[in-house]
Amino acid sequence: MARARMTFLNEQEQTLIHEQSIKTLEKIGVQVQSRSVLELLEQKGAAVDYDAMIAKLPEKLVNASLETAPKEFSLCARDPKHDLKFPSYPYPYATTSGLAVKVTDLRTGEYRASTRKDAAEFAKLADALNPVDFLWTSLTATDVPAFAHGPHELWATMQNTSKHVQGVTVQSAEDARVQVELAALVAGGSDALRARPLMSVISCPIAPLSFERGAIEAQVEFARAGIPICSMSMSMGGITAPVTVAGTITNANTENLASIVITQAACPGSPHIYTSESAPMDMQTGAINYSAPEKTLIAIGLGEMANRYGIPCLVSDIGFGDETHPNVGPFSDLAIQIMGVASRTDILTGMGCVDSAKGICFGQLVVDAYIWECVREFMKEVHVTEERIGLDAVAEVGHAHHFLKSKHTRRFMRDEITQWDPSKVEMLSSDAKTVIAEANRIAEQLLKDHQVLAFDEDLIQQGDEIIRAYEGRLAA
Amino acid sequence: MAANDIYEEIMQCIADGDEDWARELAQKGLDEGVSPLDLIENGFTPALRAVGERWDTGSIFLPEMILSADAMKAAVRVLQPALQEAGGGAHDMKTCVVGTVKGDIHDIGKSIVGALVEASGLAVIDLGTNVETELFVNAVRERGSCVIGLSALLTTTMVEMKIVLDELAKAGLRNQVRVAVGGAPVTQAFADEIGADGYAEDGMSAMHLIQELAAGLDPAPGESMSKVA
Numbered sequence: 108m109a110r111a112r113m114t115f116l117n118e119q120e121q122t123l124i125h126e127q128s129i130k131t132l133e134k135i136g137v138q139v140q141s142r143s144v145l146e147l148l149e150q151k152g153a154a155v156d157y158d159a160m161i162a163k164l165p166e167k168l169v170n171a172s173l174e175t176a177p178k179e180f181s182l183c184a185r186d187p188k189h190d191l192k193f194p195s196y197p198y199p200y201a202t203t204s205g206l207a208v209k210v211t212d213l214r215t216g217e218y219r220a221s222t223r224k225d226a227a228e229f230a231k232l233a234d235a236l237n238p239v240d241f242l243w244t245s246l247t248a249t250d251v252p253a254f255a256h257g258p259h260e261l262w263a264t265m266q267n268t269s270k271h272v273q274g275v276t277v278q279s280a281e282d283a284r285v286q287v288e289l290a291a292l293v294a295g296g297s298d299a300l301r302a303r304p305l306m307s308v309i310s311c312p313i314a315p316l317s318f319e320r321g322a323i324e325a326q327v328e329f330a331r332a333g334i335p336i337c338s339m340s341m342s343m344g345g346i347t348a349p350v351t352v353a354g355t356i357t358n359a360n361t362e363n364l365a366s367i368v369i370t371q372a373a374c375p376g377s378p379h380i381y382t383s384e385s386a387p388m389d390m391q392t393g394a395i396n397y398s399a400p401e402k403t404l405i406a407i408g409l410g411e412m413a414n415r416y417g418i419p420c421l422v423s424d425i426g427f428g429d430e431t432h433p434n435v436g437p438f439s440d441l442a443i444q445i446m447g448v449a450s451r452t453d454i455l456t457g458m459g460c461v462d463s464a465k466g467i468c469f470g471q472l473v474v475d476a477y478i479w480e481c482v483r484e485f486m487k488e489v490h491v492t493e494e495r496i497g498l499d500a501v502a503e504v505g506h507a508h509h510f511l512k513s514k515h516t517r518r519f520m521r522d523e524i525t526q527w528d529p530s531k532v533e534m535l536s537s538d539a540k541t542v543i544a545e546a547n548r549i550a551e552q553l554l555k556d557h558q559v560l561a562f563d564e565d566l567i568q569q570g571d572e573i574i575r576a577y578e579g580r581l582a583a
Numbered sequence: 584m585a586a587n588d589i590y591e592e593i594m595q596c597i598a599d600g601d602e603d604w605a606r607e608l609a610q611k612g613l614d615e616g617v618s619p620l621d622l623i624e625n626g627f628t629p630a631l632r633a634v635g636e637r638w639d640t641g642s643i644f645l646p647e648m649i650l651s652a653d654a655m656k657a658a659v660r661v662l663q664p665a666l667q668e669a670g671g672g673a674h675d676m677k678t679c680v681v682g683t684v685k686g687d688i689h690d691i692g693k694s695i696v697g698a699l700v701e702a703s704g705l706a707v708i709d710l711g712t713n714v715e716t717e718l719f720v721n722a723v724r725e726r727g728s729c730v731i732g733l734s735a736l737l738t739t740t741m742v743e744m745k746i747v748l749d750e751l752a753k754a755g756l757r758n759q760v761r762v763a764v765g766g767a768p769v770t771q772a773f774a775d776e777i778g779a780d781g782y783a784e785d786g787m788s789a790m791h792l793i794q795e796l797a798a799g800l801d802p803a804p805g806e807s808m809s810k811v812a
Contacts, residue, residue: 253739390644
């Protein structure tokens, strides 16, 4: 079976990156700002300097962790038809962007601070759109107590989708326990949640080579509950990683290996997704440069490293918003992203984001979903067999004739050749004003018509009570 | 060596962002009897300005700009004792205090702004990250009139910016300072809401904003080059 994928690093280059990562872990180590996690690593064979909070991880420990990290597992959904099996096949799963702090108001167009209601409504729209395979908690609920916003966002999102939910905000081990409690409530208990993880989480190291206390202690809690972890390295070449493509890949690879070691130390066999959102910095402003071609090269290289380890990965994006209203984005971004989606990633993130991922726009999610629906066909499986090559048909048609009436054409045309939905293509090809109006109209219509698989009222109240109790403990 | 020769070398060493060379040249200038103020006014400051102009036009990159600013800082440290001895009060320099607010450990954005502001000719005091509110207040008490640049990268820590402003007001210091705010979740609307004097989206605009805010400050009595951190 043929599938189009970008290739970048050869075997020798991958080996060098792996060896340099091992050297980093053994000689330089990673900073883990948590005594309990350092103790855990020490028990597993790491050399720990508690004053500097540095753990040096021996190659043997890294290899053992790669061994126990599962190569195949599923991110499960309330509705099993939305379960996501890894490795993904034939194309990656696409999800929404996350943790945006602003939203383009669907009705007024105002670009403003996001609320819990926006998070809920955006989740409903993502639930309605078929090309969105699962959801990140996309918007920050700025109208709830700041230290409880993660559980609020998870709860609002879970209530508005029957697809898998990946949480992107957690601030402490206790926060993690509350999120697990909420997910377990929906799954039907902690064992049921472990068997069918309805949620997973993004857990970011701080590049270079550091793990912040709240996030890493939360990661350990999640791993112990069987919640899949995405160790999202956000290495920025030139600022938080070496400026070179190879240096940035190696830094992100090292952080992922360290994170896998921590997950496996907490709970051997707990699922882990190798993850990166790495890019060079903009050399003039110091901001992250999402438009750099090197970002795509970094993604392709990291996808190859993850594949080498056999660990499912999330290393690339799909999302075309660059303003605060729906748009198809500049051609350069489109070209770069399309190459990126053909990396060996199992997951693509970024749908619906605008303003360098600081904002979310409902209409943009419609645009991104439509583009993804078209683009992913480029990555479908193609059968290369004698039957499909069709020499019999060639002989039958003969020289200088046509295949229009050939049985071979009729047999395979629907299966082989993508026919894009003309109404979607027309919308995406329209002028900017039409794209905005039409994408927003479709979003509004979907929100009006779509029915989410509803929670029982009791369940909602129990979840609300879990969050209220947590807020009470924090306030005390 | 004639003063002009050393100024040419300073121009080159700041362009190269070479800290060691900058220290050497500062010492060499003093040894040859050039006044510390002349070295700054005719040597290091124009050299850094030239680097800033090249950055504005996109011909050099941010890391080069920061290295140049660091080289300037290294030179000023060498010149500091001589400046104090010479009664550096004649060379007034506006001050900018930068820091990431309490509860927030993000360092890079604030440090870039600090380096750029310093390169633009202000004295910079970097209080670091996770800065207790009282440290900002104390800095204003010690330095007098200044610009404060507050950074926050989390929605959970943005609120600390308002607390800093409130505490400055309670201490009766609000009219002595101009407060600029920035960081990924911060917006102009938020800056307006908490009563900050300005908001900037990136390092470059933060530098220009702080320059503008500093220009509007009354010179603090006794503010001098000797107060460079």
